[in-house]
Amino acid sequence: MVQKADENAHSDHAARYGISQLKPQCEKCFGLCCTALYFSKLDGFPSDKNAGTPCIHLNEDFRCAVHGQLGALGLKGCAAYECFGAGQQVSQVTFAGKSWRAESSLAGAMFDTFLIMRQLHEMCWYLYEALQFRPNLPMREEIGEALRRTECVARYDPRSLIEFDLSGHCIKISGLLKNASRFMREEIARAEGFPFHPNKERKAAADYFGKDLRKKDLRCADLRGACLIAANLEGVDLSGTDLTGADFRDADLRRANLSKSIFLTQSQANAARGDFSTELPVQISRPAHWKRSAKLF
Ligand code: SF4
Known part of the structure; x- marks a missing residue:
């Protein structure tokens, strides 16, 4: 796999993600959101289904058979869902292009890591936005380091991702973003009067x-x-x-x-x-x- 877990490795990597890498590229994904997640029809998905079961509309080539008709079919859940680019990261980087259909033994780990990756990429989204803020944040270095660290974890191999202390990491990032939010809101209020x-x-x-x-x-x-x-x-x-x-x-x-x-x-x-x-x-x-x-x- 791409990278083994190394607690010190993150300091050697510059932040690599941009907003474009945190946007879904469905053509590079093995239909992970349409398979890994639990769905309820009440939430605007096609049917009730268990996590790990493909959606009834997922084609063999991992494309959605009704993609152009989500609105007409009232599939609000599908239209709103966003993976922050976790699908292509897990499919092409974490599992190096091997699909759960081709190698069924990978399915469980692939679906588990997709759920973890989505949270990591969502954190990257917020951290990236905070880093773009002008004037610079007083906690800019901390945010940059948190982004590099999160990106580094996103390159871990499946086992290391599953063993990673995600909730502890979320708590740290959340505290950092809360402080950043206060500064950003105050700066915008000052600038706009x-x-x-x-x-x-x-x-x-x-x-x-x-x-x-x-x-x-x-x-x-x-x-x-x-x-x-x-x-x-x-x-x-x-x-x-x-x-x-x-x-x-x-x-x-x-x-x-x-x-x-x-x-x-x-x-x-x-x-x-x-x-x-x-x-x-x-x-x-x-x-x-x-x-x-x-x-x-
Ligand atoms: S309807 Fe299409 S987008 Fe929605 S879960 Fe099924 S395959 Fe995915």
């Missing part, structure tokens, strides 16, 4: 399910982990707002400004409703189903 309160919305952020937020000032707020399911955010300015892990399923983002939001992911955008009037950060692609209308499926 917004009021800033370090814990703005933090205590009340938990549940905005179905709420009308059009008149709420959420600029530079901390909305990490907030439930925004079916919330009305039409025309809302989310500049400087930390959106880490916020649940945007069916949230209305028409005319909303997310161009300077912090830690938004493609999966969150995919799950929301928006259109051409929604402003997005440069690293987020406009979801294909937004082109038709703001109505999701």
Whole structure:
């Protein structure tokens, strides 16, 4: 395999990932998200299925037989899912191009490492975004080191990946990103002339399910982990707002400004409703189903 675990090796590697490597390249993946994950029909997947079982629509060549019809079939779960490039990393790097169909003995380890890799790549996504922030963060060196370390782990062999202390690593990265978020929100508030309160919305952020937020000032707020399911955010300015892990399923983002939001992911955008009037950060692609209308499926 590519690299054995070595606790000191990370310091020898410069950070190599860019945002483009954290985007899915399905043509290089062995259908891992469509196989490794447990699905529920209620969550917008084609059927209820166990982890490790291929989806009923996965072709022999690992392509989705209904890829062009996800919207028409109401498969919101498939349309929203994002692997952060973990699929191609596990398929082509960790397992060096050997598929679970060709070598069935690899299937269990491949599916397990895919789930780990997705979390590592998601951390890289946030760390990369923090590193891009100008003016430079005071914790920039720590973030750079955390990115290099996470990238190094992502190159481990399957056994080392499975044995890696992922939860301990997540806790460290989460603390670092929380500090970075505070600095970034404060800097954006200063630059844009917004009021800033370090814990703005933090205590009340938990549940905005179905709420009308059009008149709420959420600029530079901390909305990490907030439930925004079916919330009305039409025309809302989310500049400087930390959106880490916020649940945007069916949230209305028409005319909303997310161009300077912090830690938004493609999966969150995919799950929301928006259109051409929604402003997005440069690293987020406009979801294909937004082109038709703001109505999701
Ligand atoms: S419908 Fe297509 S995208 Fe969704 S899980 Fe099945 S094969 Fe994957």
